[in-house]
Amino acid sequence: MDIANLELDVSAMPAEFTLFRGEVSSDEWSTAAFAIAEDHGRLVSLWGNQRGDGTFVLSSVYDIGALIWLDLPLAKGSISYPDISGLFPSANRLQRAVGDLLGLEAAGAADSRPWLNHRMWPADYFPLRKANSGKEEFADDLADDYQFVQVLGDGVHEIAVGPVHAGIIEPGHFRFSVVGEKTLRLEERLGYTHKGVDKAFEQLFAVDGYRLAGRMSGDSTVAYAWSYCMSLENIWNWKLPERATWLRAIALERERIANHLGDLGALGNDAGFAFGLSQFMRLKEDVLRLNKKLFSHRFMMDYICPGGVERDVDADGLAVILAQCAVVEEEVRTLQKIYDDHSGLQDRFMTTGIVTFDVATKLGLTGMAGRASGIIHDVRIDASCAPYSKMDVHVSSRETGDVCARVDVRFDELFESLRLIRNLIGNLPMGAIRTEYVERGPEGSGAGWIEGWRGGIFTALYVDSKGQISRCHVHDPSWQNWPVIEYAVIGDIVPDFPLINKSFNLSYSGHDR
Amino acid sequence: MMWPLIRQIAKVGIVTEKRPVAQEMENPKEIHDEILKILGRALTIREVDAGSCNGCELELNALGNVYYNLEGLGIKFVASPRHADMLLVTGPVARSMSHALAVTNEAMPDPKIVVAVGDCAINGGIFGTSYASLGGVSKALKVDLAIPGCPPEPIVILEGILTAVRYRMRPRTGEK
Ligand code: SF4
Numbered sequence: 066m067d068i069a070n071l072e073l074d075v076s077a078m079p080a081e082f083t084l085f086r087g088e089v090s091s092d093e094w095s096t097a098a099f100a101i102a103e104d105h106g107r108l109v110s111l112w113g114n115q116r117g118d119g120t121f122v123l124s125s126v127y128d129i130g131a132l133i134w135l136d137l138p139l140a141k142g143s144i145s146y147p148d149i150s151g152l153f154p155s156a157n158r159l160q161r162a163v164g165d166l167l168g169l170e171a172a173g174a175a176d177s178r179p180w181l182n183h184r185m186w187p188a189d190y191f192p193l194r195k196a197n198s199g200k201e202e203f204a205d206d207l208a209d210d211y212q213f214v215q216v217l218g219d220g221v222h223e224i225a226v227g228p229v230h231a232g233i234i235e236p237g238h239f240r241f242s243v244v245g246e247k248t249l250r251l252e253e254r255l256g257y258t259h260k261g262v263d264k265a266f267e268q269l270f271a272v273d274g275y276r277l278a279g280r281m282s283g284d285s286t287v288a289y290a291w292s293y294c295m296s297l298e299n300i301w302n303w304k305l306p307e308r309a310t311w312l313r314a315i316a317l318e319r320e321r322i323a324n325h326l327g328d329l330g331a332l333g334n335d336a337g338f339a340f341g342l343s344q345f346m347r348l349k350e351d352v353l354r355l356n357k358k359l360f361s362h363r364f365m366m367d368y369i370c371p372g373g374v375e376r377d378v379d380a381d382g383l384a385v386i387l388a389q390c391a392v393v394e395e396e397v398r399t400l401q402k403i404y405d406d407h408s409g410l411q412d413r414f415m416t417t418g419i420v421t422f423d424v425a426t427k428l429g430l431t432g433m434a435g436r437a438s439g440i441i442h443d444v445r446i447d448a449s450c451a452p453y454s455k456m457d458v459h460v461s462s463r464e465t466g467d468v469c470a471r472v473d474v475r476f477d478e479l480f481e482s483l484r485l486i487r488n489l490i491g492n493l494p495m496g497a498i499r500t501e502y503v504e505r506g507p508e509g510s511g512a513g514w515i516e517g518w519r520g521g522i523f524t525a526l527y528v529d530s531k532g533q534i535s536r537c538h539v540h541d542p543s544w545q546n547w548p549v550i551e552y553a554v555i556g557d558i559v560p561d562f563p564l565i566n567k568s569f570n571l572s573y574s575g576h577d578r
Numbered sequence: 579m580m581w582p583l584i585r586q587i588a589k590v591g592i593v594t595e596k597r598p599v600a601q602e603m604e605n606p607k608e609i610h611d612e613i614l615k616i617l618g619r620a621l622t623i624r625e626v627d628a629g630s631c632n633g634c635e636l637e638l639n640a641l642g643n644v645y646y647n648l649e650g651l652g653i654k655f656v657a658s659p660r661h662a663d664m665l666l667v668t669g670p671v672a673r674s675m676s677h678a679l680a681v682t683n684e685a686m687p688d689p690k691i692v693v694a695v696g697d698c699a700i701n702g703g704i705f706g707t708s709y710a711s712l713g714g715v716s717k718a719l720k721v722d723l724a725i726p727g728c729p730p731e732p733i734v735i736l737e738g739i740l741t742a743v744r745y746r747m748r749p750r751t752g753e754k
Contacts, residue, residue, distance in 0.1 A: 185673035186709050201709050205673060228678045231657030233625045233638045236675055257674045258629040261710035280704055283633025283729065327639070340583055346643035347593060353640070363731065364633060403582050574631045577672075 071097055075133060080299045082448030083131035084512055091147055094123070094137045098149040101127050107429055107442075108153040109514075110523050110540035113163040115195050121169055124538075125149070125156075126512070126523060132448060134512065134525075139169075148174035155429045155545045158255075166193040166263060181256040181577065184209040192264045193536075199264030216242035216250050224559065228257045235573035239562070246558045251551045258577040266537035271297050271505070271528045272371050274537060278524065279366050281539050282575030287313075287320040288517030289524075289539060289575075290369040295450065295513030296526040297371050301506030307494040309373035310451045315386070315489050316365050316374070318482040321518040322393065323352045323364075325479040328570050332472055333404065335564040336413035344400055348393055355389055358382075373499030383490050390483045401476050414469035418553040418565030421466055430549045432520015432542045434569050437474045438466035444516035456488060471568040478518075505532030519543065519572065541575030594647040609740060613652045616743055617663065620652040623739070624662035624686065628679050628718075629711065630669025634696040634729040638666065641732045653739065659685040664742065667719070668695045668729075670702040671712040683719055691746045694724040695735060703728065722746050 075087030089097060101108075106129040114122050116138075123137040123146045137146055148171035150157040160171040161180035168191035170177070182188065184207040192199050215223075221244055228236035238254040262281065266274055278293035279286040291313055298305065326349040333341020353363040359382045360368045361375065368375050378386070404410055420430060425438035435442060441462050445453040461477030463470035506528075513524040520542030527536040546569055553565050613621050627635055638655075641648045648654075656662050659682045671679060683692070694715040697703035702713035715721050723745065725738035 183674040185676075190709065192709050197709075199708050202707075203709065205676065228675065229626055229682055233627075233635050233655060235627050235630070235632055235635065236678065257678070258627070258669065258672050259674060259710050260629050260670055260672050260705045261708040262705065264708060265705060277704055280631040280633065280728075283631040283636055286633070327636075340587070343644050344586065344590070346640070347590065347645065350640060350643050350645050357731075364636065364729075366633070366728065399582070399586055403586065406582070572632065574629075 071100055071133075073097060073135070075135075078134070078299075078511065079302060080132075080512060081295060081450035082514060084134060085131060086134040086136070088136045088138060091137060094125075094135065095147045095149070097127075097135060098125075098152050101129055101133075102152040104129065105426065107431070108149075108155055108545075109521065110525070110538065110544070111149075111156055111159040111163070112525065112538040112540075113167040113169050113193070114527070114536045115167065115193065117195070119195075121167065123163070123169065124525065126525070128442070128447065130447075132512070132514065144168060145170045145172045147172055150174055150176070153429060154427065154548060158548070159544060165191075167191050168194065178212060181259045183211070183256055192261060197264075199261055199267070211254065213240050213252050213254070214250070218244075220244050221249065237573050241559055241562075243559055246560070248554045248557055248559055248562070251554050251562075253547055253551060255547065255573060256577050258574045260578070262578040263536075263538065266534045269534050270532050271300075271526070271534050272532065274526070274534050275370055276367055278537075278539055279369075281578060282541060282543075282572040283364060283366075284324055285320065285517040285519065285522065285541075285572065285575065286364050286366045287316045287369060288515045288522045290367070291317060292513040292515040292517075292522045292524040293526065293537075293539065294369055294371050295515065296511045296524040297513075297528070299511035299513065300509045300526065300528055301503075303372055303500050303506075305373055305451070305500060306497040307451065308377075308496045309498045309500075311489050311493050312374045312378060312498060313369050314452050315378075315486055316360060316368055317515070317517075318486050318489070319352060319356060319386075320365065321482045322479055323349050323356075324518045324570075325475045325482075326352065326393075326397075328567065329400075329404075329472065329475055329479075331567050331570075332414075332468070332564065333410065335567050336410050338407065338410050341400070341404065341410075344396075348396060351389065352393070355385065359386070370499070372501075373497070377498045383493070387487060387490060390486055394480065394483050397476070397479060404472070411469065413561075413564060414472055415465075415467060417468045417557060417561050418568060419465070419467045420549055420553050422464065424552055425466060425549065428549045428552065429545045431545045432516075433474055433478065433518065434471060434546050434549070435520065436460065436462040437470035439464045444514055444521040448514050450515075452489065456485065458485065468564055468568040517542070519570070520546070539578070541572050543571040543573075543576040546571050547576060593644050594650065595645055609651045612740070613743065620654050621664065621739070621743060622654050622656045622662045623664045623666050624657075624659045624682065625655055625666045625668070626675075626679055626682050628667050628669045628675045628699070628715065629672030629705075630696065630698060634668035634698070637729045637732050637735060638668070638695070641735060646732050646736060648736070659683075660687065662686050662690070664691040664693060664739070665719075666693050666695055666739075667699050667715045670698040670705045670707075671715055671718045673710055673712055676712055676718055679718055689746065691722050691742050692719050693738060693742050694721045695738070696730055697726055697728045700724045700726060
């Protein structure tokens with residue numbers, strides 16, 4: 066889609082990828098959403114902010130080939146903006162979250178139930194309003210009367226699961242309406258791990274925020290830290306030494322490998338194949354241990370920092386990484402063959418949890434899961450920053466959209482990450498690993514976008530003249546993908562839910578924040 | 579089908595490490611024996627993520643891998659709190675999780691051991707205390723032992739679990 070066709074007053078922002086930004090009126094907010102939806106553009110994120118003068122601004126970011134960031138300033142005293150959830154279903158929960166955190170209303174939205182506020186704080190307390198410190202505490206005696214959608218009919222009953230689940234996983238609530246063992250409907254309720262991160266950012270200096278960003282979702286700490294740092298580096302116009310971005314990419318691909326290894330094992334296990342779990346978890350542990358040795362932390366938390374990375378990897382270290390790539394490659398090829406030939410396993414994987422291309426497109430499925438339904442997008446290619454802009458990333462995709470497709474895409478991406486790492490190491494530039502450190506730059510706002518192992522992680526950062534964060538919105542692709550699971554399970558049996566859920570393995574914490 | 583599996587299993591061999599626990603614990607057999615001596619059976623754990631970033635969960639899951647071989651030591655994560663001796667809690671306690679955490683704790687039979695895993699579970703960590711976060715687990719429950727780290731590494735968690743068992747369970751068995 067051409068920006069010019071939108072007839073909006075937007076201008077290019079300094080960013081490592083193509084990013085346009087502009088202010089729109091309420092009408093333009095709606096017409097732009099309509100035009101973008103018509104043209105198969107995708108909603109990346111949506112959030113709100115309160116300005117110093119007390120007025121509110123709604124912001125949305127779309128991917129239309131380039132990123133386009135729209136700001137809708139509301140008139141003084143106004144808290145209402147046009148709903149776009151009819152056009153972009155993923156906007157539903159994002160708008161409800163804006164309602165909970167900032168007290169703004171999407172006019173005309175069909176669903177205006179609270180989302181993040183489980184009535185642990187009053188309905189008229191909005192933590193992101195500037196008058197509130199975020200430290201307010203409330204007695205938890207408020208009634209939580211969340212209304213689930215009920216399915217009525219002969220023989221229909223409900224199964225309520227969570228927030229505490231069996232096993233070592235994050236909390237969330239799932240309400241199944243079933244007949245026999247067939248799922249008619251699933252409704253998710255999330256937000257249990259909401260810990261007030263957006264407000265916590267506002268107490269930090271911008272140069273320190275990367276540590277908090279790296280703890281949005283522990284399994285994606287590298288991607289989050291990079292996305293955050295990129296937004297800050299864009300605002301302050303820092304140019305990174307090449308070696309720093311190359312090392313960041315090695316870390317990011319290792320994070321992808323570690324997660325795919327763990328999930329491939331867990332998926333085998335959820336289908337009753339414990340052998341897979343023990344084999345893949347062993348390989349994952351090897352990767353984590355080498356991370357600890359070379360990047361100082363098993364998950365590489367705090368490795369990426371503003372201006373570069375914390376630590377260089379010497380020639381010996383690089384050789385060890387290459388050697389590990391070879392071992393992982395060989396073993397995973399063996400394991401893939403075993404998975405492929407195991408009819409019991411394939412029987413569980415195939416045709417389970419199908420998300421068709423049409424449903425995926427309509428709901429905005431993104432990232433790895435999107436590619437398994439034929440939606441061929443990857444931030445490493447669509448909006449590539451260094452070093453990806455100098456590389457040739459091969460995208461893997463499938464058409465079937467079932468658990469099997471998500472397993473296959475993970476295998477492909479794992480091998481591709483190994484190839485990229487070899488490439489990165491082969492061409493690793495010499496030089497510094499961090500820019501000259503300056504405490505702060507000018508005030509401003511900017512964006513970062515990085516392809517984590519789940520999908521694109523987007524950051525919108527606002528920094529004031531003192532170098533303090535005045536607003537930070539970090540977006541996890543799980544926002545787009547959680548609602549899709551509600552569709553993926555329809556018609557499958559309830560015992561398939563853990564398998565389907567695992568094939569996406571979405572983040573609760575990254576979503577709840 | 580069986581042959582490639584067996585070949586892979588044989589090729590990998592047994593990688594479980596000889597000394598998974600530092601200092602005083604010499605080998606897995608001893609840990610196993612000690613748990614048996616104190617509890618007379620396996621140790622069962624119910625884990626609750628009260629609001630973590632999921633980093634701590636990654637390490638708790640890693641404990642099950644073949645290097646640490648947790649189940650081989652006689653330590654097992656269970657689904658029902660009613661079957662659990664120990665409650666492992668991660669994360670700052672998100673206020674929205676405080677109810678579920680309390681209910682889980684109540685469902686456990688006495689004597690129960692409560693262990694807070696990770697910096698967040700100790701005092702809220704990087705998330706601190708806010709309108710949405712209660713802070714550390716001790717704000718919600720009586721905590722027997724806290725394991726620091728962000729996240730604590732599997733070996734540190736394992737040491738912590740054993741320390742908690744010794745500290746809480748031994749007096750009840752009448753031994754020193
Ligand atoms: S201690 Fe660290 S890893 Fe654990 S929940 Fe807190 S931030 Fe995440």
